[in-house]
Amino acid sequence: MPANAVRIRLSVNGRSHDLEVEPRTLLVHALRDEIGLTGTNIGCDSSSCGACTILVDGQSAKSCTMLAVQAEGCDITTIEGLADTTDGDGLHPMQQAFHECHGLQCGYCTPGMILASVSLLEEYPDLDEPGVRVGLEGNLCRCTGYHNIVKAVLSAAGKEA
Amino acid sequence: MTITDDTAGIGSRMLRKEDGALVTGEAKFVDDIHSPGELWMGMVRSTAAHARIVSIDVSAAQDMPGVEAVHTGAELAAMELWVAPLPCAWPVTDDMANPPHWPVAPETVHHVGEIVAVVLADSRYAAADAVEHVIVEYESLAAVASIDQAVADTEHAHTDLGTNKAYTWAIDEDPEGTQAAFDAAAHSVVCRFEQQRLIPAAMEPRGVLALPSPMGGDVTLYSASQVPHILKVMAAATTGIPEQKIRVVAPAVGGGFGAKLNINPDEILAISLANRLGRPVRWTESRTEAAGSTHQGRGQTQHIELASDSDGRLTAIRVKLDADMGAYMMLITPGVPLLGSFLYHGVYETPKFSFTCEGWFTNRTPTDAYRGAGRPEASYAIERAMDMLSYEVGISPEEIRRRNYINGGEPFEMWENPAGIFFDSGHYLPTLDRALDMADVAGLRAEQQRRRDAGEVKQLGIGMCTYVEICGLAPSRALGGLKYAAGGWEHATVRLLPTGKVEVVSGSTPHGQGHETSWSQIIATKMGISPHDVTVLHSDTAISPLGLDTYGSRSLAVGGVAISMAAEKVIEKARLIAAHQFEAAPEDVEFEAGSFSVAGTPSKSVHIQELGFVAFAAHDLPDGLEPNLQEQVSFDPPNFAFPFGTHVAVVEIDEDTGGVDLIGYFAVDDCGNQVNPLIVEGQVHGGVVQGAAQALYEVAVYDDQANIANPSLMDYLVPSAAEMPSITTDFTCTPSTTNPLGVKGVGEAGTIGSAAAVINAVVDALRPHGITDIDMPATPMRVRRAIEAARGGAS
Numbered sequence: 001m002p003a004n005a006v007r008i009r010l011s012v013n014g015r016s017h018d019l020e021v022e023p024r025t026l027l028v029h030a031l032r033d034e035i036g037l038t039g040t041n042i043g044c045d046s047s048s049c050g051a052c053t054i055l056v057d058g059q060s061a062k063s064c065t066m067l068a069v070q071a072e073g074c075d076i077t078t079i080e081g082l083a084d085t086t087d088g089d090g091l092h093p094m095q096q097a098f099h100e101c102h103g104l105q106c107g108y109c110t111p112g113m114i115l116a117s118v119s120l121l122e123e124y125p126d127l128d129e130p131g132v133r134v135g136l137e138g139n140l141c142r143c144t145g146y147h148n149i150v151k152a153v154l155s156a157a158g159k160e161a
Numbered sequence: 162m163t164i165t166d167d168t169a170g171i172g173s174r175m176l177r178k179e180d181g182a183l184v185t186g187e188a189k190f191v192d193d194i195h196s197p198g199e200l201w202m203g204m205v206r207s208t209a210a211h212a213r214i215v216s217i218d219v220s221a222a223q224d225m226p227g228v229e230a231v232h233t234g235a236e237l238a239a240m241e242l243w244v245a246p247l248p249c250a251w252p253v254t255d256d257m258a259n260p261p262h263w264p265v266a267p268e269t270v271h272h273v274g275e276i277v278a279v280v281l282a283d284s285r286y287a288a289a290d291a292v293e294h295v296i297v298e299y300e301s302l303a304a305v306a307s308i309d310q311a312v313a314d315t316e317h318a319h320t321d322l323g324t325n326k327a328y329t330w331a332i333d334e335d336p337e338g339t340q341a342a343f344d345a346a347a348h349s350v351v352c353r354f355e356q357q358r359l360i361p362a363a364m365e366p367r368g369v370l371a372l373p374s375p376m377g378g379d380v381t382l383y384s385a386s387q388v389p390h391i392l393k394v395m396a397a398a399t400t401g402i403p404e405q406k407i408r409v410v411a412p413a414v415g416g417g418f419g420a421k422l423n424i425n426p427d428e429i430l431a432i433s434l435a436n437r438l439g440r441p442v443r444w445t446e447s448r449t450e451a452a453g454s455t456h457q458g459r460g461q462t463q464h465i466e467l468a469s470d471s472d473g474r475l476t477a478i479r480v481k482l483d484a485d486m487g488a489y490m491m492l493i494t495p496g497v498p499l500l501g502s503f504l505y506h507g508v509y510e511t512p513k514f515s516f517t518c519e520g521w522f523t524n525r526t527p528t529d530a531y532r533g534a535g536r537p538e539a540s541y542a543i544e545r546a547m548d549m550l551s552y553e554v555g556i557s558p559e560e561i562r563r564r565n566y567i568n569g570g571e572p573f574e575m576w577e578n579p580a581g582i583f584f585d586s587g588h589y590l591p592t593l594d595r596a597l598d599m600a601d602v603a604g605l606r607a608e609q610q611r612r613r614d615a616g617e618v619k620q621l622g623i624g625m626c627t628y629v630e631i632c633g634l635a636p637s638r639a640l641g642g643l644k645y646a647a648g649g650w651e652h653a654t655v656r657l658l659p660t661g662k663v664e665v666v667s668g669s670t671p672h673g674q675g676h677e678t679s680w681s682q683i684i685a686t687k688m689g690i691s692p693h694d695v696t697v698l699h700s701d702t703a704i705s706p707l708g709l710d711t712y713g714s715r716s717l718a719v720g721g722v723a724i725s726m727a728a729e730k731v732i733e734k735a736r737l738i739a740a741h742q743f744e745a746a747p748e749d750v751e752f753e754a755g756s757f758s759v760a761g762t763p764s765k766s767v768h769i770q771e772l773g774f775v776a777f778a779a780h781d782l783p784d785g786l787e788p789n790l791q792e793q794v795s796f797d798p799p800n801f802a803f804p805f806g807t808h809v810a811v812v813e814i815d816e817d818t819g820g821v822d823l824i825g826y827f828a829v830d831d832c833g834n835q836v837n838p839l840i841v842e843g844q845v846h847g848g849v850v851q852g853a854a855q856a857l858y859e860v861a862v863y864d865d866q867a868n869i870a871n872p873s874l875m876d877y878l879v880p881s882a883a884e885m886p887s888i889t890t891d892f893t894c895t896p897s898t899t900n901p902l903g904v905k906g907v908g909e910a911g912t913i914g915s916a917a918a919v920i921n922a923v924v925d926a927l928r929p930h931g932i933t934d935i936d937m938p939a940t941p942m943r944v945r946r947a948i949e950a951a952r953g954g955a956s
Contacts, residue, residue, distance in 0.1 A: 002226065022286065029285065038193035039186015041415070043364045044448035048874035051364060079186035095184040099176055102839050105847065106673030107183025108364040108415025114184060133882040140874065142364050142416050143673050145850035145911075146882035148843060 008072045012037065013081025021068050028052045030068035031078060039079040039111045043140065050139030053112035054078050060119035062138070079111035082118070094118050094156045103152035105143030113139045117153045127157060170686030171902075174839040177678045178692075179671075188413040191368040191385045192445045199370070199441035200229055202430060203280035203288030205295045206453055207270035210306065210524040210867030211318065212299035214268060217278055222294040227287030231295060233278045234265035242433035244401035247489070248424055250391075250646040251496035257328040258522070260319045262489035264426035264433075270299070271318060271488035272524050273868055274453010276426050281434065281442070304524040306867035308462050308485050311521035318488060318522035327486050327520035330499060332580050339513040342477035346468035350549045355936050356461040356538045358485065358861040360452060360877050361531050363672075365415020367455055368445035369427050371435035380436045381408040384428050387417040388710040389670055391492075391647070393702045395424040400433050407432065411700040414672035418851070419530030420455050421672065422712045423492045427454065452872030457861055458531020460485035461498060465505065465542045468513075473554035473561050477513035478579075480505045480542065484520045487527035493534075494527055495520050496645060500535030500631070500713075503580040507543035508589050508629045508805060509565035514579035524867045530712060532851050533630070533909040537916055540628040544917035548624075548924065549933055558921065559597060562627055566590060574898050582631075582639075584803045585898045585905075589627055592807040592829040592893055596625065599889055600809040600827040613929055622812045622926025626918040632906035633718030633802035633899060650797040651715070652707035653723035655684065655731050657790035659777035661770030663690065665727075666793075667699040668708020669720035674908060675840045676716060680724050682836050683902075687728040688769055689755025707795065714804070714906030717836060722900040723796035730792035735772045741783040742767060742775075802897045802905040806830035808849070810918040814926045819945025821923055823853055826888045828914065833897040833905040841907050846888050848911020854880050855912075856919035858938050878938075927951075 005020045012035060019034050031037045031054070040063055043051030052063045055077035082092045090096070094114050097103065104110040113136070120135040121127065127135060132153045133146070141149060154160070169175075182188040205217075219231035232240075246261040265276045278295050282288040303316035311318065311325040318325050333339075343349060370383040380402065386392050389409040397404035414421065427444050435442040446454050461484045468477040484498040498518045506514055533540075551561035567576055570590030575583045597603075602623055609621040634640075635649030654666035665680050676699065681692035698704050711720075732752055739757035740747040749760050758766035772790065775781070779788035811825035828845050835841050858878035862870040871877045896903030916937065923939045924932060930951035935943060 024286075032193070033195075033285070037186070038189065041190065041365070042192070042445075043366070043415075044874045046448065046873040046875040049364065049448075049879075079184075083185060091184065098184050099180040102177065102843050104180060104183055105675070105843055106364065106414065106416040107179070107188060108190065110183050111186050129887070133885075137881045137883040140364065140879050140881055142362060142418065142851070142879065143847045144843060145846035145848070145888060146885050147846040147888050150882060150887070 006069060008069055010068065010071055010076060011074065012076045013078060013084065023067065023069055025068045026064055027066040027068045027071050028063035031063060037078050037080050041108055041111060043109065048140065050116055051109050051112045053116045053139060055115055055119060058122065060116045079115060082115065097152040097156035101148045101152035101155055103144060103148045109139060109141040113141060113149060117156065121153065121157050125157065129154060169692065170682045171836050173682065173837065175678055175682055175692060175837055177675045178681060179675055179677050190365055190413045190415055191370055191383050194370055194383055194412065196370065196372055196441040199443050200281045200283060201285055201288040202427065202442060202444040203282060203292040204276045205278035205280065205292050205297065207266065207273055207275045207277050209270055209299045209301055210273050210304035211302040212270050213302065214266065214270065214277060215298040215300050218296040219278060222280060222291040225287065225291045225294060227283040228291045229281040229283065231278060231280050231291065234263065234267040237265050238263065238267045242437065243399050243429060245399050247426065247429065248395045248398060248492060249490035249494060251493045251644065253330050253495045253499060253644055254328045257495060258322055259490045260322060264429045272453065272526050274526060279430060304867040305522065306524065306863055306865050308483050308521060308523065311485065311523045312483055318524045325522045327522055328495060329517065329519050331517040332502060333515045333517060335513065336515060339477050339479055339515045342513045343466065343468045346476055347471035348473065348550060348553045349466060349468045350546055350553055351466045352546045352549055354463040354542055354545060356459040356463060356541065357937055358460040358528065359458040359531055359855055359859050360861050361418045361420030361455065361458055362877065362879050363416035363418055363420055366446040366448055366451055367421060367425065369431040370441060370443040371431035372441045373435045373439050379406045380432050381410060382428060382432050383410050383412055385414050385421055386411045387421040387670055387672055387712055389700055389702055390668065390708040390710050392424060392428060396429060396432055399424065399429050402432065402436060408703045411670055417672045418532040419458060419534055419712060422530055423456055449873045452861065452869045453526055456491055456527045456529035458528060459538060460528045461538055463538065463542045465546045467546050467550050469550060469554065473550060473556055473564055475509055475511040475565050478506050478511045479515040482518040484518055485525065485528055486520050486522050487525045488522065489527045491527045491529045494529045497528065497530055497535045499643065501539030503578060503582050503631060504536055504539040504629060505543055506579055507540065508567055508627050510567050511579060525863055532848065533912045534713065536630045536909065537852060537913045540626065540913045541917045544626040544628065545920060548921045552933060558625055559593060562593060572895065583800060585800055586895050587629065587803060587805055588893065588895045589805060592805065592831060593627055595891055595893065596807040596809045596827050596829040599829065599891060600811065600825065602809060605811060618815060618817050620814050620816060620926045622814060622922040624810045624918045624921025624925050625807060626914050626921060627807045628914040629803055629805040630910060630913045631801045631803055632714035632909065633798055634713040634715045635801055636799060637797050647709065648797065649709065649719065650795045651709055651720035651723045652793065652795045653720060653727045654791060654793040655724065655727040657731055657773040659774045661773045663688065663695045665695060665697045665724055666705045667697055667720055667724065668705055669716040670700040670708065670711045672711065674711065674716060675837065679717065679836045679840060680721065683721055683725050684728055687725055688732065690770060714908040717904050718802045718897065718900055718906050719796060719798050721836065721904060722902050723794045725902055726796055727792050727794040730794065731790050732769065734790055734792065735769050737783055737786055738772050738775055739767050798899055800899040802833065802899045804830065804832045804905040804907060804910050806910060806914055808914040808918040810915065810922040812919065812922040812926055814923065814944060816948055819941035819948065821857055821939055821944060823857065823886055823919060826886055828888060828911065829891045829893065830907065830910050831893045831895050832907040832910060833895060834903040836904065842890050844907045845890050845911045848909060849888055849915040850880065850885050852912040852915030853919050856916045856937050856939060860938050
């Protein structure tokens with residue numbers, strides 16, 4: 001570990017992690033490489049694709065665009081922790097909706113897409129189709145053409161797509 | 162976990178078995194897998210498109226913390242890590258030029274992004290830091306930065322070749338007859354289309370992790386690959402490591418679209434260095450790096466001419482392609498344009514057909530397969546040209562198509578096309594009628610007219626495309642005839658386990674297509690068991706030793722058929738055991754819904770799953786019958802398969818800004834029998850958007866020094882949900898005659914249909930201005946400039 005490493009404590013999915021990281025360490029690298037939560041994926045290097053989207057204090061954030069040190073004191077939820085946020089042992093309704101609507105193919109964008117969608121509906125529970133499309137503008141998918149992703153989010157919102 | 166779905170077999174909309182691991186983050190992609198002591202490769206990449214390497218100073222990098230070693234291309238060549246250059250499996254002609262492509266350039270670089278040195282360091286960050294401190298001095302050579310420049314052939318991408326031309330390939334049996342048809346034509350059109358270069362941009366960047374065995378001499382390569390089986394063979398041929406000592410695993414793979422079917426420098430480097438150092442070696446591409454480290458798609462200039470009689474019936478088609486190979490021939494670089502060669506007449510009959518393709522080297526990232534690989538280009542050319550012919554003849558786009566469909570649009574089987582291959586089956590007219598109806602083209606045209614009459618700023622355009630594609634690659638003999646090095650079969654093993662569960666081992670290697678689900682459905686129908694009693698094993702050459710992998714919409718039509726046939730063999734062997742139990746003749750034993758029974762005595766029955774243990778225990782098998790129920794099939798298809806369909810695109814163009822909105826998309830596809838309609842629809846949705854993205858947004862931009870200007874996703878415009886409409890799908894079903902399941906393929910169909918439909922719609926909207934063509938991508942600037950030019954610059 002380089003001499004300039006700093007100690008931080010991250011709260012991820014309800015668990016506390018004490019880490020030593022370089023100040024420049026991106027949050028996504030801390031989550032993946034230090035804590036071993038590899039469900040958060042990296043799809044670009046310009047904050048464009050949203051594959052690394054997580055929830056920071058309940059709001060979606062691109063974890064490639066935050067430093068790990070900036071996340072100290074925040075409650076972080078990654079895809080691994082999402083199912084546990086619901087009662088019982090089932091999937092989160094958004095995960096279930098993506099499954100039921102075939103809203104994923106290769107699944108690489110899916111963790112970020114699901115967490116962005118959870119945050120989007122939290123903020124705007126009454127979105128229609130155009131609203132969902134604009135709301136997910138920061139998350140790219142190369143497989144689905146978005147059709148079934150939009151359908152899944154509307155379905156999770158209790159709307160017929 | 163509440164992921165359950167008990168619907169059964171072929172034809173059901175079964176929810177995917179793959180989803181659980183993917184929606185929870187459990188799935189492991191290459192970059193998720195780590196090994197103690199691993200070293201990160203950092204690639205020092207050329208910043209020059211064409212240059213001699215004068216010197217490489219690695220001293221500063223070598224002294225940085227965490228750095229184990231820095232190796233230049235010349236050093237690596239001296240280490241004799243490889244015995245052959247990176248392979249091209251498709252030398253399309255005997256005299257094709259194929260300059261050696263080494264994993265790391267030893268002396269001269271031929272494109273920006275080519276590796277010139279490799280750093281090995283103990284972390285991601287340390288490797289990246291060290292790369293920044295390697296100082297390379299180049300002596301620039303003239304760069305060939307475009308197809309036009311390559312064709313002009315005054316500067317050369319490879320100076321020692323003395324020409325940029327790599328090959329000429331033609332289907333041209335009667336050039337005089339073709340010319341005579343043009344001379345006699347009542348109508349003709351001459352078109353030039355640009356198939357711009359595209360960056361495939363699978364959401365998961367490529368990555369590798371090579372693990373040496375603790376005993377030495379063996380190496381396992383994890384790679385984000387579509388082709389682990391081909392990679393294993395080629396890695397042996399390239400590194401000289403005996404093939405049986407190499408294992409390749411493609412774990413969860415985040416999309417491919419062709420971009421992950423190559424044999425890449427990083428894969429060979431990781432294997433070689435891990436083997437030499439006895440330490441795990443890894444690398445993960447950054448998105449921006451990918452513009453130089455992963456091949457690109459398309460890159461053609463197309464010249465297509467149509468001749469017709471006075472009614473618009475085709476009398477001849479003549480095609481000349483100039484295809485951009487990029488800097489090197491990669492695995493199937495030269496063959497990609499030829500995959501379209503058989504389809505430039507599209508779904509139409511023509512008495513005369515002539516096709517010539519010239520391949521050209523440029524100093525740009527190599528090209529190779531990208532979703533559709535040659536067929537979207539072909540479909541685009543003929544479908545755009547047919548619209549242009551319809552303008553000439555003065556009939557509607559649907560009418561020009563109706564007049565020219567093969568067999569008058571009526572059903573056909575085994576139709577010999579002008580290039581000498583046989584279309585397995587087709588029935589084009591219903592897809593056109595259904596698509597026009599679904600889109601309400603009559604209503605849209607009325608609205609279009611109203612807006613034109615009112616002079617509104619936002620004008621409507623309606624475009625269509627009837628495509629046919631060639632998939633189910635491929636009959637091995639046909640591939641041999643085309644000089645492709647390998648075969649086109651696919652392998653499957655079906656194993657009934659002692660407890661009655663089934664393992665399927667598939668040579669197909671999914672990366673988003675849902676094979677685990679579809680293959681389970683095939684087994685469910687064939688063997689009469691729950692698809693949840695089936696596990697599909699794949700993508701690991703130690704588990705699935707035989708296979709030819711996933712590309713070209715081949716998996717179902719070849720691999721799925723192999724699974725079905727292997728299941729039949731298991732059933733036939735199980736029938737012998739059942740007959741033995743019943744003390745009946747095997748021919749008197751019937752198999753229905755998973756159970757064997759004696760004809761006429763339904764009370765005596767045994768379920769096939771119960772026979773798993775019987776065959777395993779082997780206490781009481783018929784004399785001479787081997788224990789266990791495991792059968793395998795290598796299926797070599799007798800023909801290709803030819804899916805087709807008609808797509809209608811609706812665009813709205815803001816004539817003030819030039820902005821194009823795709824506001825409606827209607828797809829009627831025919832891929833023969835469907836195993837899982839839910840998955841089929843998903844493939845169409847994604848394919849359509851990739852083609853529409855080519856039409857409207859995407860282009861890899863190179864400057865005149867062959868530097869790529871937009872390598873990141875900030876500037877390379879992969880569309881988001883906000884730019885795309887909902888897609889309305891429907892299907893007709895014309896079973897394939899090529900295989901017993903009657904299946905074709907659908908992975909690329911959407912892409913093959915959509916670029917032409919969208920551009921036809923854009924041009925349709927602009928036709929009142931006298932505009933008859935626009936280049937892809939139809940950006941606001943291009944559209945606006947076209948309108949201004951048409952208005953005489955008065956706007």
